[in-house]
Amino acid sequence: MSGSDPGKLISKADNLTTLSLTRWSADWESATRLYEQAANGFRVSKDYENAKLAFEKASKGREMLSSPWDAAKSMESAAALAKELRNWTEVIDFYRKASELYMQCDRPQFASDSLAKAARAVEDALPSDAIKLYSDACVLLEDDRKEQMALDLYHAVTNIYVKLEKYTDAVAFLLKLGLAADKCNATNSQCKAYLSAVIVYLYAHDLKQAEKCYNDCSQIDAFLRSDQNRFAGKLLSAYKEGDVEEIKRVAQSRSITNLDSVIIKLARKLPTGDVAAFKTNAAIGEGEALDENDLK
Amino acid sequence: MTVIDLITRVDAICKKYDKYDIDKQKAVNVAGDDAFARLYGIVDSEIDAALQKSEAAATEKNRATAVAMNAEIRRTKARLLEELPKLQRLALKKVKGISKEELEARNDLVYSLKDRVDSIPDGSSTATKQRFTSEYFQQTEESDRFRQEYEMRRMRQDQGLEVIAEGLDTLKDMAHDMNEELDRQMPLMDEIDDKVDRATSDLKSTNVRLKDTVHKLRSSRNFCIDIILLCIILGIAAYIQCVEMRHNHEDYALPSWHMVGVCMGFE
Numbered sequence: 001m002s003g004s005d006p007g008k009l010i011s012k013a014d015n016l017t018t019l020s021l022t023r024w025s026a027d028w029e030s031a032t033r034l035y036e037q038a039a040n041g042f043r044v045s046k047d048y049e050n051a052k053l054a055f056e057k058a059s060k061g062r063e064m065l066s067s068p069w070d071a072a073k074s075m076e077s078a079a080a081l082a083k084e085l086r087n088w089t090e091v092i093d094f095y096r097k098a099s100e101l102y103m104q105c106d107r108p109q110f111a112s113d114s115l116a117k118a119a120r121a122v123e124d125a126l127p128s129d130a131i132k133l134y135s136d137a138c139v140l141l142e143d144d145r146k147e148q149m150a151l152d153l154y155h156a157v158t159n160i161y162v163k164l165e166k167y168t169d170a171v172a173f174l175l176k177l178g179l180a181a182d183k184c185n186a187t188n189s190q191c192k193a194y195l196s197a198v199i200v201y202l203y204a205h206d207l208k209q210a211e212k213c214y215n216d217c218s219q220i221d222a223f224l225r226s227d228q229n230r231f232a233g234k235l236l237s238a239y240k241e242g243d244v245e246e247i248k249r250v251a252q253s254r255s256i257t258n259l260d261s262v263i264i265k266l267a268r269k270l271p272t273g274d275v276a277a278f279k280t281n282a283a284i285g286e287g288e289a290l291d292e293n294d295l296k
Numbered sequence: 297m298t299v300i301d302l303i304t305r306v307d308a309i310c311k312k313y314d315k316y317d318i319d320k321q322k323a324v325n326v327a328g329d330d331a332f333a334r335l336y337g338i339v340d341s342e343i344d345a346a347l348q349k350s351e352a353a354a355t356e357k358n359r360a361t362a363v364a365m366n367a368e369i370r371r372t373k374a375r376l377l378e379e380l381p382k383l384q385r386l387a388l389k390k391v392k393g394i395s396k397e398e399l400e401a402r403n404d405l406v407y408s409l410k411d412r413v414d415s416i417p418d419g420s421s422t423a424t425k426q427r428f429t430s431e432y433f434q435q436t437e438e439s440d441r442f443r444q445e446y447e448m449r450r451m452r453q454d455q456g457l458e459v460i461a462e463g464l465d466t467l468k469d470m471a472h473d474m475n476e477e478l479d480r481q482m483p484l485m486d487e488i489d490d491k492v493d494r495a496t497s498d499l500k501s502t503n504v505r506l507k508d509t510v511h512k513l514r515s516s517r518n519f520c521i522d523i524i525l526l527c528i529i530l531g532i533a534a535y536i537q538c539v540e541m542r543h544n545h546e547d548y549a550l551p552s553w554h555m556v557g558v559c560m561g562f563e
Contacts, residue, residue, distance in 0.1 A: 148480040186479070188472035227465075254462055258469040 006041030009034045010054060017061075032061030036074070043081070052081040056094075063101070072101035076114055083121045091121050092129060099140075108144040112137035116153055127160050134160075138176075147180040151189055154180065158196070159262045167204040171197045171213065182220070190220075191228040195255070196263045198232045203266045207239055231255040239271070247271045332386035332402060336409075339376055339383065343412055346372045350417045369418040376413045380406060 013034035017026045039054030059074035079094030095118030102111035119133035134157045141150040154177035161170035174197040181190035194217040201210035214232055217223050231253065238246040247270055256267045346369050353365035387402035 146483075148476070184479070186476045188469070189476060254465040258466075 006038040006045070006047075006050070006054070009038035009041070010050070010057075013038065013057070026064075028061045028064045032058055032065065035061055039074075039077070048081045048084050052078050052085065052090075055081065059097075068101040068104040069107075072098045072105070072110070072114070075101060076117075079114075079118070079121075086125075088122045088125050088129075092118055092126075092133070095121075095133075103140075108140045109146065109149070112140040112149070112153075115140070116156075119153075119156070123156070123160055127164055131157055131160055138180075142180070148184045148186065150180050151177060151186065155260055159260070162200065162262050162266065167200050167206075171200050171209075174200065178217075182222075187222040187226070191223050191226040192259055194220075194223050195228040195232050196259055198235070199256075199259075199263055199267050199270070202235065202239065202270060203272055205272050207236075210239075211236060227255055244271060332383065332389065335379065335383050335386060336402075336405065339379060339409060342372060342376060343409070343416065346376075346416045354417065366418050369416060373413055373416055373418060377410070380410055380413070383409070 013031040016023075016031040016034070017028065019026060035054050035058035039051050039058055042048075042051035042054055055074050055078035059071045059078065062068075062071035062074060075094050075098035079091050079098060082090040082094055095114045099111035099114040102108070102114065115133045115137035119130040119137065122133070123130035134153050138150045138153050138157075141147065141153070154173055158170045158173045158177070161167070161173065174193045178190045178193040178197075181187070181193060194213075197217070198210050198214050201207075201213055214236055217232075218229065223229050231250070234250050235247065238250050251267045251270050256264055259267070349365055349372075350369050353362045353369065356362040356365065384403070384406045387399075387406050
């Protein structure tokens with residue numbers, strides 16, 4: 001069987017499936033088997049285009065045979081080959097189809113897995129699509145109450161946002177990460193998420209937002225008691241003082257190295273912009289407060 | 297009358313008529329009215345006595361007596377130093393018959409008294425001070441070196457502790473992450489457990505059914521049928537051989553071919 005030409009197998013299988021006068025019902029079983037053999041043959045001979053087509057047809061056959069599980073698996077193989085061909089839209093389509101089939105089998109984990117694979121494949125080429133895929137994957141997991149698996153996906157989304165320099169969105173996802181971690185009692189990840197949020201705000205040179213974020217997060221017990229809290233406090237006070245040396249020193253400390261690599265890179269680049277401005281702003285802010293009181 | 301008699305008589309007369317000595321009275325009165333002057337006089341005389349004693353102690357050969365005398369001097373010095381504040385207070389009090397300048401001078405007198413008391417040699421400072429000063433230099437060097445070494449060792453300890461602290465930080469973080477990972481994998485393991493249990497029970501029931509089927513297949517009835525069929529096949533095979541023999545060896549009549557005869561009989 002391995003000796004026979006995959007092309008011939010494909011044509012044979014096509015014949016089996018096309019309805020005509022002599023054939024009143026399509027023989028999906030043998031057709032699917034032939035398709036799969038052909039696909040493997042093509043893959044071995046590195047003919048990715050044809051292999052991909054063969055896998056597609058095999059998956060359709062499996063669907064017809066009402067075994068969505070195998071259909072999904074074939075779809076995933078097709079998608080992997082599409083990735084080799086760098087055909088991103090097809091990759092996304094195939095993986096989405098595969099995830100739908102997995103949901104039919106009532107296996108949301110696998111479904112989110114395929115969406116995540118899709119996102120990882122396209123995140124360089126189509127970051128916004130990747131973000132959408134990741135968010136859908138996270139939604140699937142959260143519906144299934146498996147938030148712990150979602151933590152990695154949240155990290156990936158944050159990294160994409162940081163790369164796109166959309167810092168507020170990145171922080172939003174970090175806070176979602178914190179929420180998910182809270183639900184599954186992963187306090188360490190939670191605290192690291194909040195600290196990363198503060199750092200991203202500071203990198204975006206938005207001290208007010210950073211302080212607000214820090215105050216919000218301090219209301220959470222687990223964060224309040226953690227090392228990350230102390231570190232964030234030190235960083236913010238260094239910023240308020242406008243002491244560049246202090247900021248650099250604080251940013252080199254150990255707590256940073258435990259965070260995600262992208263966040264570490266941001267932290268090492270702190271402080272961005274002019275910290276002295278923060279110092280004067282802070283002073284002015286206090287002055288204004290006094291004036292208001294006087295006026296009243 | 298002898299000279300001694302004369303002197304004794306003069307003394308007696310002087311004593312009798314002392315109360316008529318205005319100068320002396322004045323002096324005594326002054327001392328009597330002025331507490332400061334009185335106290336000052338006492339302190340002064342005590343300082344002189346102490347000085348005399350210290351001189352004696354310095355020349356004393358016997359170490360024990362010298363030590364005892366020095367101790368006595370020190371006690372006196374302490375007592376005098378205690379009296380000095382009282383004297384100072386009295387110095388500031390206004391007394392009639394004393395001019396303003398003298399009042400101010402009294403303060404200075406008190407200070408000078410203090411210096412005099414301190415400077416009374418009491419044996420402790422003189423001898424050892426010299427010893428101290430001669431070896432003082434060496435001690436400074438040693439103590440310097442010691443201090444430096446102490447500082448260096450403390451720095452090295454601090455550095456070592458910092459390294460340990462960093463290592464512990466990393467360990468703590470790794471432990472936390474491992475904890476979370478294990479928490480994540482626990483429900484997965486439970487699922488695997490469930491599925492494997494189900495698969496095992498399925499297999500067991502399938503095995504039992506298979507055994508039943510095989511049993512049924514190989515029951516006694518089927519055995520007999522098998523044997524009969526076997527015999528028939530053997531007979532057919534033998535007959536075919538018979539026929540062949542007859543064809544090939546018509547000339548030979550071999551007695552050993554009993555079976556052949558049987559075959560012919562069959563035929």
